[in-house]
Each structure stands twice: as C-alpha cells, then as structure tokens.
Amino acid sequence: MTIEWYKHGERSEVSMLWIINGKKVKNILLIIIAAFVAALILFVQKQETSVFAPIDKSGALSRVETNQKHLALTFDSNWGDQQIKLILETLKAEKVKATFFFSGEWAERHSDIVKEVLKDGHEIETQGMRHEDYTQLSVEETRRDMLLSREAIYKACGVRPELIRPPYGKINKEVLQTMSALHLQPVLWSVNPQDETNPGYEAIVRQVLKDAGKGDIIRLHASDSAKQTYRALPLIIREMKNRGYTFVTIKDLVSDAQTKHRLLD
Missing domain, CATH: 3.20.20.370 (Glycoside hydrolase/deacetylase)
Known part of the structure; x- marks a missing residue:
C-alpha cells in the first residue's frame, strides 16, 4: 500500500509498511496480554481447586x-x-x-x-x-x-x-x-x-x-x-x-x- 503525491512536479511514494507493521505489533501485544490473563486465571483456579496436596508420601x-x-x-x-x-x-x-x-x-x-x-x-x-x-x-x-x-x-x-x-x-x-x-x-x-x-x-x-x-x-x-x-x-x-x-x-x-x-x- 502506498500514498502518492506530487511535489514540484515529481510523484513521490511513501510506503505504508510501518503502518502494517504497527498493526501487527499491536495484535501481537494483545495476544500476549490475553495469554497472560488466561494463564493468570488458570493459576488462580488451580490454587482454589487444588488446595489439598498430598501430606506425606511416606x-x-x-x-x-x-x-x-x-x-x-x-x-x-x-x-x-x-x-x-x-x-x-x-x-x-x-x-x-x-x-x-x-x-x-x-x-x-x-x-x-x-x-x-x-x-x-x-x-x-x-x-x-x-x-x-x-x-x-x-x-x-x-x-x-x-x-x-x-x-x-x-x-x-x-x-x-x-x-x-x-x-x-x-x-x-x-x-x-x-x-x-x-x-x-x-x-x-x-x-x-x-x-x-x-x-x-x-x-x-x-x-x-x-x-x-x-x-x-x-x-x-x-x-x-x-x-x-x-x-x-x-x-x-x-x-x-x-x-x-x-x-x-x-x-x-x-x-x-x-x-x-x-x-x-
């Protein structure tokens, strides 16, 4: 994707790659945050549902x-x-x-x-x-x-x-x-x-x-x-x-x- 404009009779193109990359970074950050939240929830649930651990193996x-x-x-x-x-x-x-x-x-x-x-x-x-x-x-x-x-x-x-x-x-x-x-x-x-x-x-x-x-x-x-x-x-x-x-x-x-x-x- 490009943006075109004319300056002093010349056509210039500016790549929008940085915008696309920016969106990718944002999506990756959202995925990381979601994964962290999910892991935190699972950890809390494990603490609540696995309160009892084996007391002594012997x-x-x-x-x-x-x-x-x-x-x-x-x-x-x-x-x-x-x-x-x-x-x-x-x-x-x-x-x-x-x-x-x-x-x-x-x-x-x-x-x-x-x-x-x-x-x-x-x-x-x-x-x-x-x-x-x-x-x-x-x-x-x-x-x-x-x-x-x-x-x-x-x-x-x-x-x-x-x-x-x-x-x-x-x-x-x-x-x-x-x-x-x-x-x-x-x-x-x-x-x-x-x-x-x-x-x-x-x-x-x-x-x-x-x-x-x-x-x-x-x-x-x-x-x-x-x-x-x-x-x-x-x-x-x-x-x-x-x-x-x-x-x-x-x-x-x-x-x-x-x-x-x-x-x-």
Missing part, C-alpha cells in the same frame, strides 16, 4: 495436629442404601459436613445418592473400586483398582477423589507407593468405635466421646451392615458441639494445620 493421615477444636466425621460406605439415607438426614438436621469414602462399584449403582451427598456439601472420596484388601493384590491390580474407583466416582458425580481410605485399613509400603504415584493421599483414622460390629448405639457414643478431641478423624460406617450408627450419630454430634467442637471435612481439617501421620516402617 505415611497415611490418621489425625491432624491443631490448636483449634475441629475434628472430622468420616463414613465408609460400600453396601446398601438405607442407612446412608438416615445418616444424611441427621447430618442435614444437625448442619454438619462430613467426608464419605465410597467404593467405586457402590457409586456406580447409587449415583443418585452420591449426587445428593455432594449437593449437601459433603466431601466425596474413594475406598477402592471393589473394596478389596490391597495388601493381597499385586501392584498392577492395586493401581488398576484405584484408577477404576476414581473414574467411577467421577462419572457418578463429577468429582475425582484426591483422598483414599484403604479397604479394611490395610496398607503397606507397596500400597503407599502406588497411592503416591497416583497422587492419592491415604487416610486412616484416630477414633474407631467399630460401629460396623453393632455393639449397641450407646457403646458407640461412649467410645467416640471418650476418644475424640482436637484434630481427630472419626471412622463410622454408612453401609447397611452398620445398623446402629444413625442412632448414635446425633448424640455424638450434639455432645461434641456442647464441648465446643466443630465438625469439618478432612480437607478443611488439614488446610491450616500441621499434620500428624501414622508412619509405616
């Missing part, structure tokens, strides 16, 4: 060292759909958030309940696909089970678990290494009233109230085999609240605290 989380009167209710669920409904009703009535560890197979069969758990504001994590003892499986079998469970839960509710509770609480170095490679944080517990044995709801309450304190992780069950947990739950919640405690999810419990692990030799 151990499983069993409690949290904290000065705050916070503790976590957790529920294992891999069989039936009646008890969990009663437990969800209680948690909603008491305005308490908890962490649920589902097996992948259970989540596939009960995606409606899994979605309800998420809608109520609870944390959803995994307990393996088929709830098998990982210490009796090969490394590849264990890895496959973990991956399948994570995807099954994702398909059920749109959330990929970051925490895993090893089935039956059984774990060894190989299992820990497999979990670490998949960026899954193993979570055990520090308070276990063995409610799945149905010792009586009063016995469940007594055991929890006796053992629970700051930073503890309470293990309960939401499977139909645990028939007394729903009766014990409101008594546990109300008494701990009376003692000044607040129930939070595992990730919230960990977020601002120094963690304490059950380390394996």
Whole structure:
C-alpha cells in the first residue's frame, strides 16, 4: 500500500509498511496480554481447586495436629442404601459436613445418592473400586483398582477423589507407593468405635466421646451392615458441639494445620 503525491512536479511514494507493521505489533501485544490473563486465571483456579496436596508420601493421615477444636466425621460406605439415607438426614438436621469414602462399584449403582451427598456439601472420596484388601493384590491390580474407583466416582458425580481410605485399613509400603504415584493421599483414622460390629448405639457414643478431641478423624460406617450408627450419630454430634467442637471435612481439617501421620516402617 502506498500514498502518492506530487511535489514540484515529481510523484513521490511513501510506503505504508510501518503502518502494517504497527498493526501487527499491536495484535501481537494483545495476544500476549490475553495469554497472560488466561494463564493468570488458570493459576488462580488451580490454587482454589487444588488446595489439598498430598501430606506425606511416606505415611497415611490418621489425625491432624491443631490448636483449634475441629475434628472430622468420616463414613465408609460400600453396601446398601438405607442407612446412608438416615445418616444424611441427621447430618442435614444437625448442619454438619462430613467426608464419605465410597467404593467405586457402590457409586456406580447409587449415583443418585452420591449426587445428593455432594449437593449437601459433603466431601466425596474413594475406598477402592471393589473394596478389596490391597495388601493381597499385586501392584498392577492395586493401581488398576484405584484408577477404576476414581473414574467411577467421577462419572457418578463429577468429582475425582484426591483422598483414599484403604479397604479394611490395610496398607503397606507397596500400597503407599502406588497411592503416591497416583497422587492419592491415604487416610486412616484416630477414633474407631467399630460401629460396623453393632455393639449397641450407646457403646458407640461412649467410645467416640471418650476418644475424640482436637484434630481427630472419626471412622463410622454408612453401609447397611452398620445398623446402629444413625442412632448414635446425633448424640455424638450434639455432645461434641456442647464441648465446643466443630465438625469439618478432612480437607478443611488439614488446610491450616500441621499434620500428624501414622508412619509405616
């Protein structure tokens, strides 16, 4: 593109290349700015959605060292759909958030309940696909089970678990290494009233109230085999609240605290 004019009878041409180049520079600057803004947004989102990072590659989380009167209710669920409904009703009535560890197979069969758990504001994590003892499986079998469970839960509710509770609480170095490679944080517990044995709801309450304190992780069950947990739950919640405690999810419990692990030799 040129501009033509006549001066003293002569025709002159001025190249407009500098204008075109100027436009190119402007477009490049706009692209750079847009890319920077997009990268900044992704960074912020990552900080917000990936608050929880694996605590320690060498151990499983069993409690949290904290000065705050916070503790976590957790529920294992891999069989039936009646008890969990009663437990969800209680948690909603008491305005308490908890962490649920589902097996992948259970989540596939009960995606409606899994979605309800998420809608109520609870944390959803995994307990393996088929709830098998990982210490009796090969490394590849264990890895496959973990991956399948994570995807099954994702398909059920749109959330990929970051925490895993090893089935039956059984774990060894190989299992820990497999979990670490998949960026899954193993979570055990520090308070276990063995409610799945149905010792009586009063016995469940007594055991929890006796053992629970700051930073503890309470293990309960939401499977139909645990028939007394729903009766014990409101008594546990109300008494701990009376003692000044607040129930939070595992990730919230960990977020601002120094963690304490059950380390394996």
